[in-house]
Amino acid sequence: MSHATPDLSFGDLTPEFMLDALDAAGLRADGRLMQLNSFENRVLMLHLEDAQFGSTAAVAKFYRPGRWTDAQILEEHGFAAELAAAEVPVAAPWMLAGGSTLFHYQGQRLAVTPRQGGRGPELEDPEVLRWIGRLLARLHAVGRQQPFAERLTWASAAPAQTARDWLIDHEAIPPEIAAGWDDAAQRCIAAIQAAFDSLPDLQLTRLHGDCHPGNILWTPDRGPHFVDLDDAVTGPVVQDLWMLLPGDPDAARHLLNAVLDGYEQIAEFDDRELRLIEPLRTMRMIHHSAWLARRWGDPAFPLAFPWFGTPNYWHDQVAKLREQLEAMRPRDAAPARMRDEDEVDFDGDGFA
Structure with a gap:
């Protein structure tokens, strides 16, 4: 590359x-x-x-x-x-x-x-998930007390657009795949923006920003605690929830319900933000590709990600972006909550 x-x-x-x-x-x-x-x-x-x-x-x-x-x-x-x-x-x-x-x-x-020790949380345990939900609600309560002035904002398709522009401008994608990837990416970016536009009164707050399971440590006596605020951003609170979700739709449904049960013991959650899970997932997919390409000159990256940049990688990304277009397809209304009987699509790669 x-x-x-x-x-x-x-x-x-x-x-x-x-x-x-x-x-x-x-x-x-x-x-x-x-x-x-x-x-x-x-x-x-x-x-x-x-x-x-x-x-x-x-x-x-x-x-x-x-x-x-x-x-x-x-x-x-x-x-x-x-x-x-x-x-x-x-x-x-x-x-x-x-x-x-x-x-x-x-x-x-x-x-x-x-140093704060601990191990990864047991995400199969509903009580652990509720505890994480309560902790996130407390984090967001502090986040709402004042805004960020310098940090990035994830409340539109702008981060995905910036990532797409960098990849195209730097010819990071093999020429024979670039047009197909760009078509899928541009259509995804339009869908992401449409999802945010459908929520004009969306409440934004300061967030952890990269709240995947690897950034939560657990100790039996103290429960969960957060590490690594390096990607703290302004955005909707669901940004700190969706990255906990596995790719399997049924597992994601049960996990999110348990987290929200804990969250709503402390604070209200706007169920309309569930519409943003797939747009945020898609935005991270595009952003992740650009992040790897930008860092490829660091010797640590080719060693850790030898599969990146190959034709197979980019063909796979095209397929995943097209899947995300279907996952982001507007439904008649956002589900009030992901109950077991709901049909909610959580396909896609979460990069968690």
């Missing part, structure tokens, strides 16, 4: 460099560093020589240069601090040397949070 611009911006993140950066930020690590799963940023677990912030175990995130502005990152940090103050369990960044949660060191930017 020769269109990708080589990204060597993480090339200087040697263990020595990261330890020096942490030291400059006012944190003395004992030398034990373990890289954690993250493709967008470089994230590692570390141990401090003293518990100056109340914990010796911490997680450091080195942000990918050029992705977010300082203002956007600090807005994310501020949201995390608000959630923590409201006792919504999240890992809020520590204040580092210089009086900010975002520290600059030789062209790199980092933040550090306390």
Whole structure:
């Protein structure tokens, strides 16, 4: 994929460099560093020589240069601090040397949070799902207290349009497939926009933005807690619900009902937002393809996603987008709630 611009911006993140950066930020690590799963940023677990912030175990995130502005990152940090103050369990960044949660060191930017252990939630357990629903309602209650000024908004087809434009402009799709993919993508974008236009009074709020099961950790004593607000956005609250859903329609129906049962113990949910599940899923599919193409110059991506960019990949994407067109086809009315007897289409790939 020769269109990708080589990204060597993480090339200087040697263990020595990261330890020096942490030291400059006012944190003395004992030398034990373990890289954690993250493709967008470089994230590692570390141990401090003293518990100056109340914990010796911490997680450091080195942000990918050029992705977010300082203002956007600090807005994310501020949201995390608000959630923590409201006792919504999240890992809020520590204040580092210089009086900010975002520290600059030789062209790199980092933040550090306390380590919060846990395992993935048991999504087959209805009570776990209700607990997650209650927690999301509390997160959204904080989110509604004030708006984001810098973060992105997912309340129209604009993110999908931007992703489509980048892929076409950079000739990221094989020429023999590009026309078919673009036709399907453009029709999907029109359907996404129509879905949002059908809800002109849609309430928007600050969201987690990337609330898939991998970003929820569970401990038996404390239940669920959120990690990784890196993709916090403004949007409809269903954006933080649909990514929990598996691809199987019956499983998705039961899961969503349980989550909403918990959610509505704390806050009201606008059932009309169920119309947006498939448009949001489709938008993420287009966005995900562009994300992989944009990052292809990072050596970690070809190793992790060897199937990306092949003709088979793009043929599969064309088929999935066409399936999503049917899934997004307007019905006479949005279902009041996904009960067992309802016929609601949840086909498609959720990238969860």
